[in-house]
Amino acid sequence: MGAFSGLSSYFKHPLTEYAIQFGYDDANVVILEGDSKCLQTEHLSVYQNLLSCRHHSDRRTPIEYGQDLVASWVFEDYFLHSMQAEGIDINLSGADRTRTILPNQRTSTSSDYVIRNSTGEEYFIELVNDYTGFWYRTQKLHLRDNKYLQLQRRQCLLLAVALTISTQKFAMFDFRQDIPAVYIHSHRPYGYKPAYELSISQEMLHDFTIDNIKHQLQEEKII
Known part of the structure; x- marks a missing residue:
């Protein structure tokens, strides 16, 4: 079970709702929805970046890898906001803090x-x-x-x-x-x-x- 399946079971609401709440762009929402055709037609550069991440995708399809990646971001942001609500000075550090699918060579x-x-x-x-x-x-x-x-x-x-x-x-x-x-x-x-x-x-x-x-x-x- 990957991040998308695991976190879909963990959270009370669909992951797309959290993605929208955290201000993710449309491409990330489309990825969570699993709509590969829409991603290719409306967000081609993002789809091409997913294709370039074969080293990290292992045996997953590009859209499956993308779903796991964006779902992981949702949990990272959920954890971040929960910690900040407790008064802890914590912020995102990695290059993917922009929540944008990057080409493989720029993976953080x-x-x-x-x-x-x-x-x-x-x-x-x-x-x-x-x-x-x-x-x-x-x-x-x-x-x-x-x-x-x-x-x-x-x-x-x-x-x-x-x-x-x-x-x-x-x-x-x-x-x-x-x-x-x-x-x-x-x-x-x-x-x-x-x-x-x-x-x-x-x-x-x-x-x-x-x-x-x-x-x-x-x-x-x-x-």
């Missing part, structure tokens, strides 16, 4: 969020999601390509959010510390691309609420 490798505390210090947060219960069952989390190395280099926080019909959990990895990982040269779920495997024990997973995440950030001395 930066973190999703930046948090500033009361003293002006900045911390970067990367968000990853699981909609299948895989993390809970296997106690393993996989990061594609060089994401693990990027997190290490920037000493980011990795916020792992697992959302299924029955369970909503999260774990936080602090890459200011040493986070062990196993390198996988060819990972089948990622189209046989490289990946890094992290351990995510059930004890690391907490109930996914904004209050719990805020408390975790306080414990990590981020805010």
Whole structure:
């Protein structure tokens, strides 16, 4: 189950409603609607950009990849607004903060969020999601390509959010510390691309609420 299917089950209203609420352009709404023909005729450049993202789409069609991508943005913005409502100084950081489908060569490798505390210090947060219960069952989390190395280099926080019909959990990895990982040269779920495997024990997973995440950030001395 991908982001589009998982988040369609998680949210109470259609994803298109949230996209409109967050001010997404018409192309993104058309993508969420799954209307490939309309996208090609009315937003050809966006469709062509989706075609150029084959490295990231794995076995998904261009419109399926686009639906997962835009659905992920919806959740990122939902989380952002929820955190800001709690008084946390958090903003989008990545190149896709404009919520525009970019050509493959311009796909962002930066973190999703930046948090500033009361003293002006900045911390970067990367968000990853699981909609299948895989993390809970296997106690393993996989990061594609060089994401693990990027997190290490920037000493980011990795916020792992697992959302299924029955369970909503999260774990936080602090890459200011040493986070062990196993390198996988060819990972089948990622189209046989490289990946890094992290351990995510059930004890690391907490109930996914904004209050719990805020408390975790306080414990990590981020805010």
